[in-house]
Amino acid sequence: MSKVMSMRDAVAEHVHDGDFLFMGGYICRTPFSAVHELIRQGRKDLTITRSNAADDFDMLIGAGVVKRFVSTFLSLGLYGLGRCFRRSIEKGIPHKIELEEYTNLSLPMMLMAGSMGMPFIPVKDMVGTDLMNIRGFMGDGKFKMIDSPFDGSPVMLVPALNPDVAIIHVQQCDENGNAQMWGIGGDCQVGANASGKVIVSCERLVSREVVGKDPSRTIVPDFKVVAVVEEPFGSHPGYTPGFYDVDLNFGYMYQAASNTVEDFQAFLDEWVFGVEDRTAYVNHYIERFGYKQFADLAAAFDYGYPVSYSY
């Protein structure tokens, strides 16, 4: 049965106020189309997570849809600091989000544990640091120190995470949800597989037969997937390997806008509320910046040696 639908329907049917969301991406393959749709539909009280959050999480926080953030980091990197994140924490604008802080080792491990149905997992980092002295909404459940039952040495245990929904963006997917990805992975595969259900946004829909030509690239099987959205240019202004590059101009434009509440709101009015879906967003981009700037983002072709699984 085909699970193909619009992003509007996918978010409306499968993401509810108060849900715990894993959002994939690591500069690459950011599910930006879904980020905009969550804001457009006015979701509230979401808990969000991913390692190394960037402009997408900053925007969700600034738009007021986030209540809690299981975090490791939030910065806009080259562009600058995450101003919406800072305004929320420092000044309570639009409200102060609650944090539970981990690291780029411990959080992926917690998602991995969740993806495997394990209750918790030992990690070797965080010990001795002030990350042990701050506990947010997870309270005593943030971590536990034990003496190893094997050799008595001190060991930190962190709990498995099982988000309600994962939203990821990949290169290609079939209509049932077998999702195929290549390039920098971040914590996308463990985050998606830890979640109760997965929304897949993809650059192109392909047939089940195409998936079967290179099945090692599948990172989520169809049985975990509830919605498939064909969303070309769906991770802009981030990138998708083999499809388009990072849009540095747009990244700087967002960072500049996010410096004040007024400019941030104007940005949302233009790029989120002012367009009804990703197609309208792309059309607006081309009207605003010209086709050349759009076309210049397109990736070159440089195919690898074709793989064969024949026997």
Place this chain on the structure above:
Amino acid sequence: MSVLDEPWIKPELMACCGAREIRDNDRVMVGTGFPTVAANIAKHIQAPSAVMMQESGVYDADPKRPAVSVGDPCLNPGAAMIGGLIEVMGMFLQAGWVDVGFLSGSQVDKYGNINTTVIGDYESPKSRLPGSGGASPIGALVKRVLIIALHDTRRLAEKVDFITTPGYLDGPGAREKWGLPPDTGPQVIVTNKAVMRFDDETKVAYLASYHPDSSVEEIVENTPWDLKVADDVHETEPPTREELRVLRTIIDPARMIKIYERRGYV
């Protein structure tokens, strides 16, 4: 005039100081900017078999332009391996395979602890910083941590406001007490004024060398702990002609490293 005749600038010196810490065959975890430049200088000079990785999942990339983030698309084509955080942070770093990590921070203290979380009180901070990201596990688990910092009494501290990334924590024996791997920890703090190393007994950073336009007195004055001075303290060796050749003609012909001057590395 050859590009090699232009006077060296402070970020170039700092990159060279970082490069000189890297040994052949080291496996080096890098971010962007200084660490990548330093590791690349080392690869062209004393450490041709050193290899780099990025926490996002990249091993031995071959980028055709400077990567501006650890997730940069230019890191994908040509790499020896692309995985994700579980591979690099778990299977490589946590499993003990990574020799060197480069870190920087808004605040660094005498034990090499680094703060990238908050300035001021955690609950109502003066400045909210990005958080740990990969820094804390890198600081905990690589064999040798190289720290890059600005040298003033605001960026350096007797004690950081928040220990995001462990150096020697509260002194000798602390890393061992918490079960961090033996023989790991910060090796050096390279600043825009000096190179500081860590005393084997006290684990406190001391002055090893001062950069050519600085002095022991100026550095002691700008360091907010009781800074010991090495018996053999000396002037930092300026970038060699070979280091400058590699840096300016191979690694960074566009001289992008100059942006660090605008960030205060002067």
